[in-house]
Amino acid sequence: MAQKKFVLTESDIPEKWYNIVADMPNKPLPPLHPGTKEPIGPDMLAPLFPMELIKQEVTTDKWVDIPDEVREIYKIWRPTPLFRAYGLEKLLDTPAKIYYKYEGVSPAGSHKPNTAVPQAYYNKQAGVKRITTETGAGQWGSALSFACQLFGIECEVYMVRASYDGKPYRKLMMNTWGASVYPSPSNRTEAGKKILAGDPNSPGSLGIAISEAVELAFQDENTKYALGSVLNHVLMHQTVIGLEAIKQLEQAGDFPDIIVAPFGGGSNFAGITFPFLRYNLEEGKKIRCIAAEPASCPKLTRGVFRYDLGDTVGMTPLIPMYTLGHNFIPAPIHAGGLRYHGAGAIVSQLLKDSLIEAQALKQLECFDAGIKFARTEGIIPAPEATHAIATAIREAERAKEEGTAKTILFNLCGHGHFDMSAYEQYLSGKLVEHEVTQEEIMQSLAELDTPEIA
Amino acid sequence: MAQKKFVLTESDIPEKWYNIVADMPNKPLPPLHPGTKEPIGPDMLAPLFPMELIKQEVTTDKWVDIPDEVREIYKIWRPTPLFRAYGLEKLLDTPAKIYYKYEGVSPAGSHKPNTAVPQAYYNKQAGVKRITTETGAGQWGSALSFACQLFGIECEVYMVRASYDGKPYRKLMMNTWGASVYPSPSNRTEAGKKILAGDPNSPGSLGIAISEAVELAFQDENTKYALGSVLNHVLMHQTVIGLEAIKQLEQAGDFPDIIVAPFGGGSNFAGITFPFLRYNLEEGKKIRCIAAEPASCPKLTRGVFRYDLGDTVGMTPLIPMYTLGHNFIPAPIHAGGLRYHGAGAIVSQLLKDSLIEAQALKQLECFDAGIKFARTEGIIPAPEATHAIATAIREAERAKEEGTAKTILFNLCGHGHFDMSAYEQYLSGKLVEHEVTQEEIMQSLAELDTPEIA
Structure with a gap:
């Protein structure tokens, strides 16, 4: 086997x-x-x-050293498993090899x-x-x-x-x-x-x-x-994900061409990609790291790079970020964890420097990918995680068109046990798509009086 | 560490x-x-x-050989982890060593x-x-x-x-x-x-x-x-649990004195205990195997051993079982998986021959144990699983009284992600206890016209 x-x-x-x-x-x-x-x-x-x-x-x-007391508790769910998605690959009939790191085994499910x-x-x-x-x-x-x-x-x-x-x-x-x-x-x-x-x-x-x-x-x-x-510091703590994945892909005798993660504020994405990005920065490797954000909250693909607040009231520091403006109110998509107006400073700088990529995905494409995944790989993904799955499927289909055996890794950041009503809406055809117009984005950004970045 | x-x-x-x-x-x-x-x-x-x-x-x-195709799918969640419950041991201040096998990592959660x-x-x-x-x-x-x-x-x-x-x-x-x-x-x-x-x-x-x-x-x-x-055949399929646990306890350099599992129809209990019971049957070891059943559905501790139907309408074969009668309607406890009137033929025979034990537990004791477990070990258990935890706690407390360092293993058969409303009832003091009177049991059994066992 x-x-x-x-x-x-x-x-x-x-x-x-x-x-x-x-x-x-x-x-x-x-x-x-x-x-x-x-x-x-x-x-x-x-x-x-x-x-x-x-x-x-x-x-x-x-x-930065991880304290023993922290590693002791990490043992409850870490190391998390890495899987080869044979079932999904077969469904897609793709020459791509797809791997996923599964973080849903933690007690909190993400x-x-x-x-x-x-x-x-x-x-x-x-x-x-x-x-x-x-x-x-x-x-x-x-x-x-x-x-x-x-x-x-x-x-x-x-x-x-x-x-x-x-x-x-x-x-x-x-x-x-x-x-x-x-x-x-x-x-x-x-x-x-x-x-x-x-x-x-x-x-x-x-x-x-x-x-x-x-x-x-x-x-x-x-x-x-x-x-x-x-x-x-939050992004750094998440790098245990990618550090483990490196060892696991070594076991598999493989190395990723493309890494995908859902994108909210950046910790999920940073967790799996940063330890691999190191190979790009240090050794000149060319791994494509893709942040998968919701089309209804497209700060990376349609926002601006400038200083902005972390909250709406103005109690937090101003952070250099790709942002839609701190008054932007994202549509009520089911991937609640991705409904944030801005991206962290590190990820924003990496995107500014073209060291990472971003793609925006609509909700229906994501749930369609989530169902495909649940029915081939068995695990029901959180709505946030479906953004990574959908992007991985896009890339696997492109690999098929190009006839290249790309190796794709994505972060399956959590299970969907608390999101079953979202699946019901999708399965019953009631899931609505949320578009955001360029006008809405421009209006939100026009309200910003925070410092610009040269 | x-x-x-x-x-x-x-x-x-x-x-x-x-x-x-x-x-x-x-x-x-x-x-x-x-x-x-x-x-x-x-x-x-x-x-x-x-x-x-x-x-x-x-x-x-x-x-009996496990087909490769089945083992291939088992890989999605098997082998499941075995944990030493250091957190729970510390809370109980017990000399007992407590281990649990966690089956909640399967996609269906049990x-x-x-x-x-x-x-x-x-x-x-x-x-x-x-x-x-x-x-x-x-x-x-x-x-x-x-x-x-x-x-x-x-x-x-x-x-x-x-x-x-x-x-x-x-x-x-x-x-x-x-x-x-x-x-x-x-x-x-x-x-x-x-x-x-x-x-x-x-x-x-x-x-x-x-x-x-x-x-x-x-x-x-x-x-x-x-x-x-x-x-x-259902009980036999579950023996993968105990077979893995044997290898894992070898890793730990340990061997159980007591094994506990929740009891509904017997598959959970059989899964973890049968591979260990083999040591009792073959080598004369004296591992105590305890079935933890709900006090509101006490077929093992208060039922009779006779032939009974598997369903109420009478379409299934008559099975030799410890039973409360096929018309017995268990109270609506939250551990829905344990609300069954009878026990499987194998487990019933083992109990009849005093090769296993049974204990009945009330709902409040079980949820109290479930909360203790969630707050020390981190995993929120299914209501069914709390029956095993409560029994393990009983035995760990007895070990403390006796001053013996018993090794206790239990089956944490599933997580409680779909049972949060039961926890709410417990935490808000609204959880009611369900008693079953001897009269109710006698009445249900008096209705039986199925063959008795000599």
Whole structure:
């Protein structure tokens, strides 16, 4: 039998994270203070994050040690399996070889615990008692709840009201791990109260929820804030994915021509591609790394590269990013984890320098790919993950047209157990496509008064 | 770091299933025809099952080859990991060593695909076009949908109406894998129509759903029926669990004193214990194998050993079983997979011969154990699995009282991603306990007119 699954033992869990900043020809630009527009130093982030994470945010060291305590918890689901997608290849009748790294085996069901665990760990080391965060669809909130529970830290999650009402099971998962979950906007913060005063029935947004979580961290020295994507240290924590995949593809005697990952804020994409991009940067290899973003939130393919806020209220630093504008409200696609207006600083710089690529995909193409995958490979993918599958299928079909045996690797970042109603909509023909017009994008960008980048 | 996770590679997937019948001192009694009460031969099962499965049902061969095609699909999730429960041990402050085998990594989220895949395979080999089955909570129905999809067989699932309405996501999972799912009782069968005529709002039961699925298989030669537990071949397919666990405990340099598994019809329990029971039967080892059943459906601890029907309508053979009577209606506990009135013939004989043990557990104790587990080990267990966890905790606490370093192994048969509302009820204090009185059991058993066993 041909080998389908490539497994590693727990001694293969990486001992260091890879920091791509060390190898970037152009380093990411510094974040700016939202008021003064001046570069901000590590000390200005201290109310929000423990110093070890701030150091990781700004370090240019190429490798950063993973603490033993973190590796100990990684053992619950890491190393994750790498699979050869024989079933999908057969369906597509493609000469391409398709591999996928499966991160859905984590207790929270996605790649998010890879960074939630070290973030909780460094907070615990710093004596932090409580961590606040926001969550949209709930993957990040559940990952942080899981991590905080294991370290005995209180976790307070501000969940976008629309998701809180529409995805009760994700909320219950967080409760099961002991977290408190509040619908956002809430009456627990000034930011929330202000929004509710204007609209008592506000469905909330990720931007508002971030503002609430950040506000609480600023108020209490025993409380810090945690973010699930975008920031440099978050992306670095995810590199365990790609570092393991390198070993697994070695087992398979293979090396990728193309790597694909879904794109929200960048951590999923960074996790699988950065350790491979190193071969491009160091050895001149030509692996194509493709970020798969939703066509309804196309910051990489249709946004601009400039400074922008991470939230809507303006409590976060200004970050150099590909953005649609911090007031852009993405359509309610099912891939909630990809509904963010901007991309992290590192990924944005890499795209600016043409070191990575991006493709935008519509929802129907993605769900069609998700069903094909579930019916050939067996695993039901999260809506976010279907963006990578659809892109991999595009590339496999191109390989067929060209008659080339490309090797494609993608990140199957999570399972779809909490997204079955989205599949029902697709299967019953009720799934609607969300287009975003050039006018809408121009209007959102026109409102920006943040610094441009030369 | 002490090793927590014990992994195997795909070459370690067992090549043969273990058939405990070969080693039993008293063989299970034969099934009887429901009309004539005479022992039935393989040919009488032919309308329901393909001949290869019937052969497996009656074989006394000690080892049965696993086809390559089945092992190929097993690779999607097998070998499953074995973990040492350091977190739970620490919480309990016990000298016991606790291990668990985690079957929730399968695409359907439980151990059920271990038998669904070979059943679909042998049906495919026999040219069967459609398989009918019943499902309660949905684990079995989703496992069979998954397996049928991979072999290109139509799958028709009769889902107990109460579950169909109350657990829509399990139904959608089956649809995603291409299965047709009907609420039972339905208008598609005579059995269903009869029930609906008496009660148009019938919530259904597993017994009714089995009758519907069996009726359809009897009617059409291209249609067969599949069962997810109870039968000998089903139990045998599950022995891959224990066979892998033996290798993994060898890695750990350990051997179990006690093995625990949840008990519904017996396949979960058989899967992990039978390969170890072999050491008791062959070498005189004294491993305690404990079946953990719900106190509200206590066939092993409070039922009788006699012939009984597998369904309520009387279309199945009479099986020698520990039973509460085929008209016994278990209370609506959340562990839907354990709500079955009887135990399979092999397990019943083993219990009769005192070669295994049984314990009955109440729902609150189980959910309390489930929360403890989720908060120390990270994985949210299915309600069925919490029965094994609770029993393992009982034994670990006893080990502490006795000051003995027992080694306990249990089967974590599935995750609880589709059972979050049950956790909500527990966490909000709304979970009710379901008692069954001796009078209720006596009444159900008094109705039985099936043959007794001397």
